[in-house]
Amino acid sequence: MKGRDMMFKIFMGIFMLAFMSHFVWAGVPEGLVKGTTDRVFTILKNPTLKGADKAQERKQRLGEEISVVFDFEEMSKRALGRHWRERSPEEKKEFVDLFSYILQDSYIGKIDAYTGEEVVYVGEKQDSPYATVQTKIITKTGTEIIIDYRLLDEQGKWMVYDVIIEGVSLVNNYRTQFNNILIRSSYEKLVEKLKQKKEKKEVSTK
Amino acid sequence: MAKKFDIEVTVGIFIFIGILCLAYISFRLGKVDLFGKHYYPVKAVFSTVQGLKPDTVVEIAGVEIGKVRDIVLDNYEAVVTLLIRDGIELQEDTIASIRTKGLLGEKYVEISPGGSDKLIQPGGMIRETEPPIDLEKVIGQFVFGKVEGNKSNANDE
Numbered sequence: 001m002k003g004r005d006m007m008f009k010i011f012m013g014i015f016m017l018a019f020m021s022h023f024v025w026a027g028v029p030e031g032l033v034k035g036t037t038d039r040v041f042t043i044l045k046n047p048t049l050k051g052a053d054k055a056q057e058r059k060q061r062l063g064e065e066i067s068v069v070f071d072f073e074e075m076s077k078r079a080l081g082r083h084w085r086e087r088s089p090e091e092k093k094e095f096v097d098l099f100s101y102i103l104q105d106s107y108i109g110k111i112d113a114y115t116g117e118e119v120v121y122v123g124e125k126q127d128s129p130y131a132t133v134q135t136k137i138i139t140k141t142g143t144e145i146i147i148d149y150r151l152l153d154e155q156g157k158w159m160v161y162d163v164i165i166e167g168v169s170l171v172n173n174y175r176t177q178f179n180n181i182l183i184r185s186s187y188e189k190l191v192e193k194l195k196q197k198k199e200k201k202e203v204s205t206k
Numbered sequence: 207m208a209k210k211f212d213i214e215v216t217v218g219i220f221i222f223i224g225i226l227c228l229a230y231i232s233f234r235l236g237k238v239d240l241f242g243k244h245y246y247p248v249k250a251v252f253s254t255v256q257g258l259k260p261d262t263v264v265e266i267a268g269v270e271i272g273k274v275r276d277i278v279l280d281n282y283e284a285v286v287t288l289l290i291r292d293g294i295e296l297q298e299d300t301i302a303s304i305r306t307k308g309l310l311g312e313k314y315v316e317i318s319p320g321g322s323d324k325l326i327q328p329g330g331m332i333r334e335t336e337p338p339i340d341l342e343k344v345i346g347q348f349v350f351g352k353v354e355g356n357k358s359n360a361n362d363e
Binding site: 077078080081082083084085094127129150162164167168171172175176179191 | 229253297299301303306318319320321322323336337338339
C-alpha cells in the first residue's frame, strides 16, 4: 500500500513539474526584453550620464546591455543568408565583429535619441525554440510604433536575433542590401565597405 | 470501297486531333498541372496579407518558384499555404515577405533564402515573415506625425 502511495506521489510530482515548466517558460522572453529595456532606460535617464560630453560612456554602457541579449552571430548569419556557408571561420568571425559594430551603432544611435517615449508590452508568442515579444512604442505625440523582437532559445538561453519594426525585418533589410552587393561585386568588397563605414563612425564619435 | 474507307479514316483522324487540341487548350487555360511540375506545401503566418489572393506567384529573385494555395484565418492571423516547386530548397531562416509590384501593382510573395543548414520540410513552416507595407498607413503616419510634430514644436517655443 505504501509503495502505491509513493508511486502516486512521484507521478504527481512529475505531472506537476511538467505542468510547472510550462508556466516557468512562459514569459521568459518577455521578461528578458523587459529587463533590458528597463536597464537601457535607467542608463538614458541617469543624470550623471547625460549631456554630449558623456555620449561616449553612455554609448558604451548601452552597448554592454544590448550585447547580452542580442545574438550578433545569429544576426550576421541570417543577414548574409546563403553566402554565410561559403565563408571560412576566420571570415565569419571578422564579419560578425564588423556587423555587430554597425548594428550596435545604429541601434544605440536610435535609442540615444530617446525623448520620453513609452514602451507597452502587447504580448508574447512561443513556438519553441522560437518566440516573439510584441511591443509598442508610444511617442509623446501619441504615434504608435509596433516593434516585435524575435528570440531563439539557444540551449536554455533566449537571445534576440531579429527586430521587426512596423513589419519590416532588420535582418531582411540587411540581407537584401548584402545580397545586392555580393551579386554585383565580391565578398571582399562588402567587407571593405563595412570597414569603411565603421572607420567613418569611429572618426565621427571621437 | 477502299476510297470511302480512306475518307472515313481521315475524318476520324482529324476529329481525334481536334479533340486532342481542345483538351490541350483547356488544360493550358485552366492551368491544370497534370504532368510535370510537382510542388510541396509550406505554411507561413502573416499578421496581415492585405490583397493577397490564392494563385498569387511566389518568387525568389524575381523568378517564379511557386504559388499561393490558400489563405485561412487562424487566431486572427493569416495562415498562408504556399506551393513551392520541388527541388527548390528553403532554409530554416528563409524570410517570406508580401510585396507589391511597382507602386500600386499586384501583390506577390517574395522569398529571401537563408543561410541555415536546416531545411524546411514539406508541410513545414516559414517562421520569418513580413506583412505588406501599408502605404496608406505609412502616408498617414507621415502626414499626422508631421502635423503633430510641428504643433508640439510650436508649443515648446
